[in-house]
Amino acid sequence: MPTAPDTAELARQFLIPSTATLTSALRKYGLTNTYLHQVAPLRPGMKMAGPAFTLRYIPAREDLNAGEVDNLRDAQRVAIEQLPPGQVFAIDARGDTRAGTMGAILATRLHQRGAAGIVTDGAYRDSPVIAELGLPAYAAAMNAHANKTIHHPSEFQVPIACGGVAIIPGDWLVGDSEGVVVVPAHLAAAVAREALEQEEKEDFIMEKIRSGASIVGTYPPDAQTLEEFARWKERRR
Numbered sequence: 001m002p003t004a005p006d007t008a009e010l011a012r013q014f015l016i017p018s019t020a021t022l023t024s025a026l027r028k029y030g031l032t033n034t035y036l037h038q039v040a041p042l043r044p045g046m047k048m049a050g051p052a053f054t055l056r057y058i059p060a061r062e063d064l065n066a067g068e069v070d071n072l073r074d075a076q077r078v079a080i081e082q083l084p085p086g087q088v089f090a091i092d093a094r095g096d097t098r099a100g101t102m103g104a105i106l107a108t109r110l111h112q113r114g115a116a117g118i119v120t121d122g123a124y125r126d127s128p129v130i131a132e133l134g135l136p137a138y139a140a141a142m143n144a145h146a147n148k149t150i151h152h153p154s155e156f157q158v159p160i161a162c163g164g165v166a167i168i169p170g171d172w173l174v175g176d177s178e179g180v181v182v183v184p185a186h187l188a189a190a191v192a193r194e195a196l197e198q199e200e201k202e203d204f205i206m207e208k209i210r211s212g213a214s215i216v217g218t219y220p221p222d223a224q225t226l227e228e229f230a231r232w233k234e235r236r237r
Helices: 007-014 019-027 075-082 104-112 127-131 185-210 223-236
Strands: 048-059 088-092 117-120 137-139 151-156 160-162 165-167 172-175 180-183
Touching: 007 048, 007 172, 007 185, 019 172, 019 180, 019 185, 048 075, 048 117, 048 160, 075 104, 075 151, 088 160, 104 127, 117 172, 127 137, 165 180, 180 185, 185 223
Parallel strands: 048 088, 088 117, 117 137
Antiparallel strands: 048 151, 048 172, 160 165, 172 180
8 A cells, every 4th residue: 555645746736737736636526615705916926735734814893902912822923833834824814905914024034933934814014025935925915904904813733714714723725826626634645646647638638739639539638648648658658
């Protein structure tokens, strides 16, 4: 029985297929609500893969957000200092984009801690700076207001909703230039493997379509096309 890939190897595998391919792989397991709605990269070309480390915001209330920020008690600040390297900081902002969920200083701290990325269905402030950090960053919007004008950091490492999708701590978050997909932790290894295989098949199909082939018998592939694909794979190996 093959051993499960370690986190670094699984991340490497997830960075190859597109989010579109991953949603197709997940549909085979009956999962259709896996793509974060209206959550996009801050700039094109971003790629991200890692287990989710979650933070949940609730609506701000004056008594909850009174006083100075306490780095040792504030759920957002404590979570940032506990995030393990290689994980994705995922923020449930309830889809409310009227204030940022974090700014460039905290995003930089996450980058220095080795985060694999940051994701929110809310907004970031200092978004242009965050976009250039080298840290994959996905959000629904940009907003210069500080987080506690709208949000209160409630708890971390709990199940959250982000972009209309459930995220359990440890689920895999995979992002590309299109958006972000959630892969349940218990399916991660199988989905990564199947998505890699599907991506290779679609590369072959795209080659045929670009060379003038009809979609009939090619997409989806018939028996003859699958035989051609098998020979094509052998040549590539």
